Amino acid sequence: MQPLHFEPFCLDIANARLTRAGAPVELPPKAFAVLAHLAQRPGELVLKDQLLDAVWGRRFVSEGAIKTVVSELRAALGDDPRAPRWIETVQRRGYRFVAAVQGQQQAPAEAAAPQPPQGPERSPPRPGNLPTGLGALLGRADELRTLASLGRAARLITVTGTAGVGKTRLALEAAAARRAAHADGVWLLELAPLQAPTAQMLRATIARTVLGSSVGSEADAGLVRALHGLDLLLVVDNAEHVLEPLAPLLAHLHAQLPGLHLLVTSREPLHIPGEQLLNLAPLALPREEAGGAPPGAGDEAASFRLLVARIEARLPGFAPDAAQQAALARLCRLLDGLPLALELAAARVPVLGVHGLVEHLEADDRAAMRLQLLTQGPRTAVPHQRTLRATLDWSHALLSPDERRIFRRLAVFRGGFTLAAAQVVAADPGEPAWSVLDRLDALVAKSLVVAQRAGDAAPRFGLLESLREYAWEQLDAAGEGTSTARRHLAWACAHWREAARKALSEPVLPWSERLLPELDNLRAALRWGAEASGAASVEATVVDEALALLAASAPFWQRVGLSAEGGRWCLALGDLAAAHPDPLRSADYDLTAATLCRFTPLGTAEENLARARRAAATYAEQGDIDNEYLAQYLCWVLALEVSEAVDRQQAFERLRALVQPHWGALETRFVRSIVAQEARLRGDMEAFLATSRELVADLQAAGAQVESWTTTFLLMLAEHDLGSAERALALGQAALDQIRAAGLLRSQAQLLCMHTAMRAEAGDCAGTRAALVDALPLLGGMQACEVLLLALAWLAWHEGRAPDAARVLAWFRSPQRPSGSYGPRTFTQRTAQALAQRLEGQLGAAECARLAEAAEGLGDAEAVRLGLGPA
Known part of the structure; x- marks a missing residue:
């Protein structure tokens, strides 16, 4: 392998040697391995998992190991992470070698052109949530080629067409073919369950689908930050009912995120810049051959091939003779080549037969009410929605009365349902469970209900949205x-x-x-x-x-x-x-x-404390130990916030009395956390630290990961109280890394915000700004996050903007801003006082007072602007 040159360095991978202007540069083995892996892939985002696999050979190493090695590497190279010349950090994702490299050869393994897997070795699965096991897609080869071509030229494609034409199925097939092209996965965003959503709900749904949490979804800019740097394809399904809030959101994301590719299905276009359209027509119909000859082969008979395949799935060995082929061709034309209508028709062949099905569709006494539009005039003149409705009317009429009853009642479910739920909701009083099971099984077999299986989990079921709407109409018509x-x-x-x-x-x-x-x-x-x-x-x-x-x-x-x-x-x-x-x-x-x-x-805290007191008193009267325990815990927490020391002590004593002998670490975590905090309030910091450590260890041993994160908040405070700010930050960072990996950052907002404030106090300006990207959207929505104002004040101080820091601090302390109560021993009060003393030392008491007066009525938005400083 030839040495790689990136001025002034020469990297000789074959001989494990790095030189700078000819002088050797000593690197630890892991740091050298990381440099070699990155330098062979200039400009490419290398995910953390990829680095763990390539350098450590396994993934049982924390991400902290990567950060340590990259820090060693940067120190050796003289690289600044805030303005990198060689190694760029892509937040929460990985690293990129940004320098030009000479003498580069094709990197091994994943840099080579993709090859089919051989033997037992297989590439690790790409991320994403596309469903699997959908079966072959028939008759859409041309459309798939068109989508592939459009995808190479545009990042936003909308597939339009009538209901039942197969937009979703085509999009899923096209998306599956692009899995290898997107490093951060292919994701399906199903909009059908959303009812009159706001832009906020849509942002949250996108964030939860791709990131596993709604972090960053409070504003368009926040979602852009959360998705920044990702290379992914988002399949947005069933968009027609949410176009008003969705179109401007997607337009903004499309403009701001060059790595985001969008494939949308909708009955009408989005009408936004950069949109490429593919109007999906019904499947090609068989030719009308003289004498009733069978239809032609090839793509022009796609509807025929689909219908035969679906019948074969229900009747193994089905081989239509010439007369049946002619009847099947007739069926395809009667149903306009709509895939959904063909699926429904195939489900009835085992009962009615091919010729019987044609007779049903063409009989005046049956088609007049249900399928009249499918049997009159040119097929191209039939409104597709009414065609689908006629198809559904026909399918519904062929169900047994019990199957119809169960089908229409399933319309009340949103987001799917389990068999157990269907047996409760769709059954008549006293109806045996097996009866609903049989009817549900029949509806799945007839393609009216979809089984949604995920791994080894029990299946969930759901209705396609058009079918659910139809079922709801039937439910209303039945008065049910x-x-x-x-x-x-x-x-x-x-x-x-x-x-x-x-x-x-x-x-x-x-x-x-x-x-x-x-x-x-x-x-x-x-x-x-x-x-x-x-x-x-x-x-x-x-x-x-x-x-x-x-x-x-x-x-x-x-x-x-x-x-x-x-x-x-x-x-x-x-x-x-x-x-x-x-x-x-x-x-x-x-x-x-x-x-x-x-x-x-x-x-307010006072209102919530009154609620908790009333609840605790009632539960005590009723002997409800579990709920009284939770209520008394809230009484203690809220009494602390409003400085009600007597009430707090009473709640604490009652809480201890409620603990049951058989309770474990999970049940006792509330009272044990209060024991720790009471030690802190009386000034016994060693007891605070010891109790918090013990509780975190017990929760981790019990497999209670989220609860251990919550308690790490106390442990972090305890370490900081005893002067170990570095250890406090390390504990918090370790927990936050796990929380981010689990996609649960929003649910641990208190830990995130306190850690950000501690980082700001310590003078880590770059780290503080990075943390504020995740934390600031929480400000104003959750009162515990007001400590972010202190983080902003410290950030301004450490960046040399003392007047800004003074105004932000004054707003944090202002009685005009609703906030909790902070005792003299709390981190919040201590760090606020420490910053105030520094400000007075530099600006003087009079100037601080003037700035504080100017900060009256400042507001959170202006405080954030001042804290962040000039753009």
Whole structure:
């Protein structure tokens, strides 16, 4: 291998030697290996996992090892990470060698042209969420070639066409073919479950789909930052009902993110700059041959081949004779070559036969009501939506009465459903579970319900959106909309109550991941419950179940970082809770509101403390130990915020008395965290540190990863209190690396913001600015994140902008800005006082007072601008 030259260095990989202007440069072995790997790929983003595989040979090494080695390498090269000449860091992704390299040969392994896998060795799977096992796509070879050609010339393609024409299926096939072309994966964004979404909801959905969390989705610019540097293809499916908020968002992302490629399916174009259109026509129809001869072969008979293939899937060995081929050709023309209509037709052949099916479609007494448009006049003159509706009417008419009943009732589900859920919601009272199973199985076999399997997990089921809309119409026509939605609410209430019973004793991560697939169903049930509860003739049980569902879902909203959304549901149902006669239901609401509104602007600390006190008193009367335990914990936390020392001590004593002998680290973590914090409040920092360390270790041993991160927040404070700022930052950074990898940054906002403030105080300006990209979108939405204002003040100080620092600090301390209470021993108060002393030492007390007066009414937005300084 020839040496690689990047002035003034020469890298001789074959002899493991690096020289600078002829003089040897000593590098540790790992640093040399990292340099060799990067220098062979100039300009290419090398992911952290790729480096771990290439240099360490495995992935059981933390990302911190890479950072340490890259720091050693930069020190040897004399490289500045803020203005890199050789190695650029791509935040949260990897590294790129940015210098020109001479003497470069083709890099081995992954730099070579892709080769088919040989033997047992296979390339690691690319990221993404495309479904698998969809079967062969028939009759779309030309369209796939067109999409491939368009994709090489444009980054935004919209596939338009009528419902049922196969836009989604074509897009998935085209996207699957491009997996190897996008280093950061191919992702499917399904918009069908969204109802009247805002731009914020769309941004959050994109962020959760690609990044696994909604971090950075509060504004277009935040989402751009979150996706910056990624090379990915986003398949945006079923966009027609959200064009108003979606089109400007995609236009902005397309303009700002050169690595983002978009493949959209919609019934109409987006009409934004850079959009390339592919209008998808129905499948080619067989030729009308004289004498009823069979259709021609090739792409022009694509609809015929699709229909035969689908029948063969249901009738193995199906081999149509000449008469049947003519009838099948006739069917293709009657159904306009629409793939969905052909799928539905094939499902009926086992029952009706090919000739019988044609007779049904052409019989006047049946087609007049359902398929009249498919049998009259030129096929090109038929409105495709009405054609699809006619096809669905026909398919629905061929279902048995029980199958129709189950089909229409499935329309209430959003985001899919399980068999168990269908058996509760779609069944009649007293109907055996196997009956729904049989009907559901029949609907899957007839392509009216889709089975969505993910690995070894039990399958979930769903309706294509056009089918769900059709089923909903049938539900309304049958007068069953209210009763079915009522059962859906009851099912959701039972499902989330069962989950809530395990919330205290089960680790957060597996608990919340198991519940995430039901998020859309939770929203749908709460929405219907809130609307129905406002009716004059509402049943008392509907109100009760709506409130019970809200209470049962409270831990979920909090744990997945959606407290603000949960808090809005609290506001929507607040009047119902106030009027409810059951004190236990009122206590559930108070605990829910105190939990969800604690970190949001939806309630003050005093209001939430009053709610928590009322809930704790009611639970004590009812003997509900678990809920009283949670309420008393909130009482202690909120009493600390409002400086109610007596109430805090009472809550602490009651909390300790509620602990049960059989409880483990998960159940006792709340009272043990308070034991640690009480030690800190009385000035016993060693006890604070020891108790926090012990609790983190116990939670990690219990497999409670998220809970250990939360407690790391206390451990970080303890280390800082004892003067170990460097160790505090290292602990916080290690936890944040894990949190980012899990896509749960938003749910750990308090840790992120406090770590950012500590980093700013320590003078790490570059690190602070990088952290603020993730943290600043949380400011104003969560009150615990106000410490970011201190981070901004310290940033301005360390960058030599003392007047800006003084104004931002004054705004943080201003009584005009709602905030929590910070005792004299807290990090927040100590660091604020330390900065104030430095400012007075440089500017003088009079100037600081003048700047503080000028900061009255400053506002968070202006404080952020001042803290960040000139653009």
